[in-house]
Amino acid sequence: MSKKVLMAVANYYTSPFQVGSHHYARAFEKLGYEVLFISNPISPIHKIFANSNELKERERIYKKGGESAGSIFYYVPRSLFTPQNKPFLSSNFVLNNWQNFTCPNLLNFIKERGFGEVDILWFDSPLFGFLLDTITYKKSILRIADYSKGFNAVSDTQFKAEINIANKVDAVIYTAKNLKEKYDQIKDKSKMKYVPNGIDLDFFKAADRSLPQELEDIPEPRVIYVGAIHDWFDVDLVYYCAKNLPNYSFIIIGPEQKDLSLLKKLKNIHILGSIPYAKIPAFLYNSQVGIIPFNVKDYPDLVNSINPLKMYEYLACGLKVVSVEWEQIKDMSDIIYLVNTKDEFCNAIKYSHGKEYDLQKLSWFCILKFFLKGIGIYVD
Template identity: 35%
Template sequence: MMRDMQRRKKILMVSCQHWLSPIQVGDHLLARQFLAAGWQVGFISDPVTPFHLVKGFELKPRLKNYLSGGVRGNGGDLWGYVPGGLVMPYNVSFLKNRWVHSFWQNLTFPNLIRQVRKNGFAEVDVLYFRTSKQAFWLDKIKSNVSVFRVADNDSGFFDYNDEVRRREQALVQRADLTVYTSKPLEDYVTRLNPRDTLYLPNGVEFDFFSAPTNKPSEYKEFSGPIAVHVGSVLPERFDFELVDLLTVKFPEVQFVFVGPDEALRRRLHQRPNLHLLGPRPYELISGYMQHADVGLILLDIEKNPVLVNSTNPLKLYQYLASGLPVVSMAWDVLTDLAPPTCLAKNRDEFARYLGHVLSERCFDPAELMAYAKKFDWQSQFNHLCSRIEMISEKKRVNEDASGF
């Protein structure tokens, strides 16, 4: 009752992914923490455009969201919206030019800025960005504190170009706080000349992933051990060759992939022990981890060292919180974190570690879960909120001192 009588805090979050995407990234997981703390959350994704009719990825759910004016949840405290427009910035042809980057929001129908204001987010306590494509919000709505979260070295993605770099730097220099998720990203962020920074590694919803769940129906049809990969497959950093090697070397192991699988279907050789299940609702994915025998992290550091060396993978913490042993390629972030995980220097060593984990059952689930618990999102959220409050208080003091 007291919470309803007080002014509710609001945050507008700008993400590349839409709210109901099967790929739930750090933006979604932080949004859930804000909701649990009593905030009202607006969650805006990249727009859907006519060009998505060609690409097709997640077209149907995004169109449904757009046509319905967004989704509501959490007792009305959440509004998740996919804008609709004629164009959006992309690293091809005329879509990468400065005009599109600057004015694409003016070609949204209904107008994106009016939609956000209409839904109660004309003034917010926090304005949060994961992408610089929507940096215009700094000039379109009133916010007390602005936060830019750098989750990857985006220069390693296909969609990165000089205009993206220019806008990323401009956003970092205007945002009150730039958050980065791995130690190697510190240098990347520092070179963009931020006003203030915070190291905030990825985390895990520990209670969700550690709570026992039923075995997925698909697993009941398999014989032999199960090696699972849950999450996105980005061609810029995924090791397709390693998967082909493993499926041949371990014919008795069922290799299961849960998540968008378009790239996998194009790039992998189809084999009897390769199972591409496609996306599953987020609330079900812990079961695919808990009832597997090993979790796989399949990034190709040789193909894209810039991107991979800055990656702090969410699935590492999710696997471990589920009590699932993990085999991964080694790179800087994981070496520094030193998790109770097999970290391979090359594909042959990866295969040896996989065979060892499956034959020896050498990891104690309790030890794995204890490590993951240290990275619970609640702790990360509290750290972020403390810094936001410090910035907000500093602004109040400066305003009082200036007489405004």
């Protein structure tokens, strides 16, 4: 009988943002698990707020009834309404009942896929707490990758639901050291395990390294940012550096979720939008410096609780890394260049240095094996 893990997560499987749970799904697959990857639901209301390419992709997955990638089956449920940080949609009623208005019924779908009984029930989204009472499991795990209260999209109702899940599951893993103290509402601290982010080494080793067509007319040296372009992305900092380093090409990859009109005024800034994750290594391998320009001053609670996955991805592709300094990454100061002012950031881009780093210990596969053994789950 095969081992099974049901993953209830925020981001859909084919998202351009490949975050921790995506990589853990593939690590579970390597360990011989069948994976059912259920992401946050969509509803007709979504089109009112953002009829984006991302929403169209989620609708496509829903209409196909889910898709397979090896031993991973991923699905996006559709409900009449879904929890959001907006009037009515942030209510307890919506949070606790959205699954009852899915078509097809989500619980029936899960059971028909053969995941009514699983070895591991995995959460990174607060929307799926009902699964603890409706699915039979041997171990349950919540992964906390950010301080969710720092996101405008997360309602107080969702934060309380996350705490409720945390107090019920067998283990809570968190990626930034200060998250344990921030989540003081979690009663049993002994079940909280610090498990930092990692990388899929095999993915980067096997990736295409040829020059992407999008970079053919963009000269070196190339300074690249890959990831979320949200409130904490420091537009002013990037503009300042690009303006003062006119011979450097700045490449920004990620969906525009913030006004970037200031950056579009400079000819040496190239905003490429979303790029499929499978193609990202080629952009990194053909750049020289990877940057993390986060606004720590205005978003201290959020940024200080980030263990940036992009930092490891940059390093995996041999880039020099320049980042604004915050508490979580201070212990990387001998590997990456940490700065506190705009001028320091510019100088670091020009003179950034680093050294070879043993990335093997940051492999998702190794991290997962170590963690599962730590909570009493046998792995080969």
